[in-house]
Amino acid sequence: MDTRKPAQDFTLRIRRYDPDSGEAPYWDEHTVTLEPHRSVLEGLLQAKAKYDGSIGVRCSCRAAICGSCGVRINDKPGLACHTHLEEALKRSKDGKITVEPMGNMPVIKDLIVDMDAVHWKKINRVTPWLIGKTPVPEREYVVDRVSMVDVTQTMACIQCGACVSDCLSMEVDPGFIGPAALAKAYRFVGDPRDAEQQQRLKDLAEDPNGIYNCTHCFKCVEACPKGVAPMNQIMRLRRRAGSDHHIDDRNNGHRHEAAFVTLVKQGGLLHEAELLPRSYGGDSWFGKFAPKAGAELVSSLPVITKAVLRRKVNPKLALVPHKIPKQDVKAVREIFDTIGSREERYELNLYVVGDDKDLEQPVAGAVEDRSTT
Amino acid sequence: MKVAYWPGCVSRGFTPELHGSMAQVAPKLGIELVELDRACCTGAGVIAEHNQELADTLNARTFALAQQELAKGADLMMNICSTCQGAQSESQERLDANKVYRDHVNETLAKENLTYQQGIANKNFLWMLVEDYGLDKLKEKVVKPLTGLKVGPFYGCYIVRPADRLGIDDENPRDSYLSLVIEALGGTVIDYAGSHKCCGFPIITMKKEASLTMAARNLGDAQDADADCIVTPCPLCHLNLDLQQPIAAKLTPKPLNMPVLHLPQLVGLALGLSPKEIGLNKHVVKPTAVVDWSTSVIAGVGAEGGGW
Numbered sequence A: 001m002d003t004r005k006p007a008q009d010f011t012l013r014i015r016r017y018d019p020d021s022g023e024a025p026y027w028d029e030h031t032v033t034l035e036p037h038r039s040v041l042e043g044l045l046q047a048k049a050k051y052d053g054s055i056g057v058r059c060s061c062r063a064a065i066c067g068s069c070g071v072r073i074n075d076k077p078g079l080a081c082h083t084h085l086e087e088a089l090k091r092s093k094d095g096k097i098t099v100e101p102m103g104n105m106p107v108i109k110d111l112i113v114d115m116d117a118v119h120w121k122k123i124n125r126v127t128p129w130l131i132g133k134t135p136v137p138e139r140e141y142v143v144d145r146v147s148m149v150d151v152t153q154t155m156a157c158i159q160c161g162a163c164v165s166d167c168l169s170m171e172v173d174p175g176f177i178g179p180a181a182l183a184k185a186y187r188f189v190g191d192p193r194d195a196e197q198q199q200r201l202k203d204l205a206e207d208p209n210g211i212y213n214c215t216h217c218f219k220c221v222e223a224c225p226k227g228v229a230p231m232n233q234i235m236r237l238r239r240r241a242g243s244d245h246h247i248d249d250r251n252n253g254h255r256h257e258a259a260f261v262t263l264v265k266q267g268g269l270l271h272e273a274e275l276l277p278r279s280y281g282g283d284s285w286f287g288k289f290a291p292k293a294g295a296e297l298v299s300s301l302p303v304i305t306k307a308v309l310r311r312k313v314n315p316k317l318a319l320v321p322h323k324i325p326k327q328d329v330k331a332v333r334e335i336f337d338t339i340g341s342r343e344e345r346y347e348l349n350l351y352v353v354g355d356d357k358d359l360e361q362p363v364a365g366a367v368e369d370r371s372t373t
Numbered sequence B: 001m002k003v004a005y006w007p008g009c010v011s012r013g014f015t016p017e018l019h020g021s022m023a024q025v026a027p028k029l030g031i032e033l034v035e036l037d038r039a040c041c042t043g044a045g046v047i048a049e050h051n052q053e054l055a056d057t058l059n060a061r062t063f064a065l066a067q068q069e070l071a072k073g074a075d076l077m078m079n080i081c082s083t084c085q086g087a088q089s090e091s092q093e094r095l096d097a098n099k100v101y102r103d104h105v106n107e108t109l110a111k112e113n114l115t116y117q118q119g120i121a122n123k124n125f126l127w128m129l130v131e132d133y134g135l136d137k138l139k140e141k142v143v144k145p146l147t148g149l150k151v152g153p154f155y156g157c158y159i160v161r162p163a164d165r166l167g168i169d170d171e172n173p174r175d176s177y178l179s180l181v182i183e184a185l186g187g188t189v190i191d192y193a194g195s196h197k198c199c200g201f202p203i204i205t206m207k208k209e210a211s212l213t214m215a216a217r218n219l220g221d222a223q224d225a226d227a228d229c230i231v232t233p234c235p236l237c238h239l240n241l242d243l244q245q246p247i248a249a250k251l252t253p254k255p256l257n258m259p260v261l262h263l264p265q266l267v268g269l270a271l272g273l274s275p276k277e278i279g280l281n282k283h284v285v286k287p288t289a290v291v292d293w294s295t296s297v298i299a300g301v302g303a304e305g306g307g308w
């Protein structure tokens, strides 16, 4: 029995813009007739064929592999070829499916954006190829299974630019290298065959627009149609740069992280008043007296004064940290010491191991081992 | 109703009015807060960035402490910080997904005789209000509906993304709960472009200008949409949006003057608490419009008002 639903009408509201025309963007509406399981891309192509051949839309594989049909559908990024009309309609606010070009990239025409100007430029920035170790082995480089599956996550990227389109950090700071390029960087940093891991990390930590420019907003994780989770890869790059290679970066990222960890270890809770100066100065009691910390303090003085006057910040609280009970601080410190003193760092990559549901019997070694040095 | 309560560090430190207002609001709602005062910071994603297992173990310890309270009759674990929710949910996802990993983490906790059992219900105050307390019951408690008050919801990233980890779906549209609560309290919801964007706080020490530009744009969007105030379930968002607002304002051409309320403060207002009782006097940006509104309504119901 054929369970497919019959064709029905779908109204597409398409954002039209031709920068060469000198005219402002406008909304264009067309109603197409298709089965609900057909894609938004098919809807767009029908509109183009039937009503207006000038609609600018890019596609190639129509099967979620080439990455060329990235758009925003009802305010969410996605592949037009991989979004069912029925699904899109469900998410629409007023019964019409809104289709717009991706953000953070200049529009060439209608739904087509200039990927060269932003996305590919940034991808090229991270040396997107493997730099093999020497001497080259006689037969092949041998890579352990977990490492390979781990980088497969970033290899799944189809370069659609959806993550770039939605990156909130890039929205205010177009210089930021961004999610797709950094995920690509991890593809090589995470590959045991690459010879330049340390150099790659140093480069991305010292670039003021590098790994510490990500605001941790999860937008790219949600945007990505392929489960690449670019932000997770950025956090791994930071973990490797900071915890493994102790690379001091340009943007206080490593100092900030170290200070945070130290302060929670000391008191169980975060002592915010210490965190700020230490993030600029250094991770010690003296850190807050470093010139950089002082300069930051002076620039923040008007705000701090206001906060103190309004009793938002209590000077006593600012100087004396709030702590949890003594025996609990002790227990927390022991956890820090136990885990910190391990030779190996354990990381659970859900992409690699799946979850209980997928495993008849939990597999020993499902937890990934990482050498700390 | 009884909850194992995790207030977080910032609600006790830099935004004491958050912890304070929650303490005032809970008895009015008939909620007993059992504070998890032995638990430590969630790590805010930063400790996970340093060492994932360390962050997960610290959070597993908090969950185990909460589970002791659950065994004694608490209904669920609750926090009042989006960032805590995000960091805790992330740890929980990993701990719940894989027994080998969970056992490994529990081994470290064994020294304190603590064990985390898979599957704790841990919810932000916002989620709890809608899902466990119930909007109808909340409406019944409102003595001073927020009639005429135009409130812009600001969620912060960690409580809306990623949707699958945070249990957001058609049945639980947690990414629109703030609007539901504002409506239940009688207020007017203001839709604006920045409601689900990032406040910029995580990069305040790394890229101050980018961070505060984010804050300024969100505040400006709410202002353009004619909001009287913004409400947020996250104290860290509050720091960037309120405490830093005077500096953020320098990064946009238009003057900014947008009060930013913590969620329990907004609830408190509708429950009849005075602006001072819920700490509105502690904000850097004076919530003048809110207090004027409140005072005029208080005059209407004859309660004690003003004086902040």
Ligand code: SF4
Binding pocket: A059, A060, A061, A062, A063, A064, A065, A066, A067, A068
């Ligand atoms: S993505 Fe690849 S497969 Fe798909 S259409 Fe484009 S080129 Fe063809």
Ligand code: SF4
Binding pocket: A163, A166, A167, A168, A169, A170, A178, A179, A213, A214, A215, A216, A217, A218, A219, A220, A221, A230, A231, A234
């Ligand atoms: S998490 Fe980082 S990289 Fe991803 S969208 Fe947000 S700011 Fe951009």
Ligand code: SF4
Binding pocket: A156, A157, A158, A159, A160, A161, A162, A163, A164, A179, A180, A183, A223, A224, A225, A226, A227, A228, A229, A230
């Ligand atoms: S990471 Fe995901 S969203 Fe970003 S370009 Fe690759 S596939 Fe597209």
Ligand code: SF4
Binding pocket: A270, B007, B008, B009, B010, B011, B040, B041, B042, B043, B044, B045, B081, B083, B084, B087, B236
């Ligand atoms: S808000 Fe941040 S600092 Fe406070 S408890 Fe949560 S994680 Fe720790």
Ligand code: FES
Binding pocket: A058, A059, A060, A061, A062, A063, A064, A065, A066, A067, A068, A069, A070, A079, A080, A081, A082
């Ligand atoms: S057309 Fe190739 S991904 Fe959509």
